Amino acid sequence: MNTISATPANQELPEAQQLVLPGYCSWEQFEALDLLLEDIPGLKITYLDGYVEFMTIGEDHEEIKSTIALLLGLYFLELGINFVPVGSATRRDREQNVSFEPDESYYLGEKKAHPDLAIEVTFSSGDASKLEKYKRLGIAEVWFWQKQQISIYRLRGADYEPLAKSELLPDLDLGLLERCIALPVKLEAMAEFLKTIRQTKEK
Helix, strand or coil: CCCCCCCCCCCCCCCEEEEEEECCCCCHHHHHHHHHHHHCEEEEEECCEEEEEEEEEEEEEEHHHHHHHHHHHHHHHCCCCCCCEECCCCCEEECCCEEEEEEEEEEECCCCCCCCHHHEEECCCCHHHHHHHHHHCCEEEEEEEEEEEEEEEEEEEEEEEEEEECCCCCCCHHHHHHHHHHHHHHHHHHHHHHHHHHHHHCC
């Protein structure tokens, strides 16, 4: 396996860069690499079938994912939906040859083997190709935010299919969510989101 020079733990990483490590990496090598890099802030590591991908995380990425979490929290509260937020907790399964971290993830209702919903904020193309890691763990619904839009994929049997709206949250106005994520003032985004949800409920 190629060697990597680790960035000092207190050093910020560049904004939104991706790197796929050339060559095959065994599970044991991946675990050693993951341990070596675990103290580097703003770095996500994905392992799938012997290939390792690194992605650096910057402020733009964190602002969007945090805004999504704020708005979904309001939605769950207002509609009385029981949920367990588990954020970017690592999903790892050696037998399935996969390890990754969603940007946000949720159990709806009670905890299960893996979250029902996972969300990724991405500034790159080819989102659908990233679904394989989620499929290995049977995560029911995956959302991708990209270019101010959210794409939703639902697991059907052995593969995912794109949906116009969430089946887990069928009453969620996706257009409203997208508009509020894009608002620069987050207090205004939360107020607008909550006001519109309440107006819809009253109709």
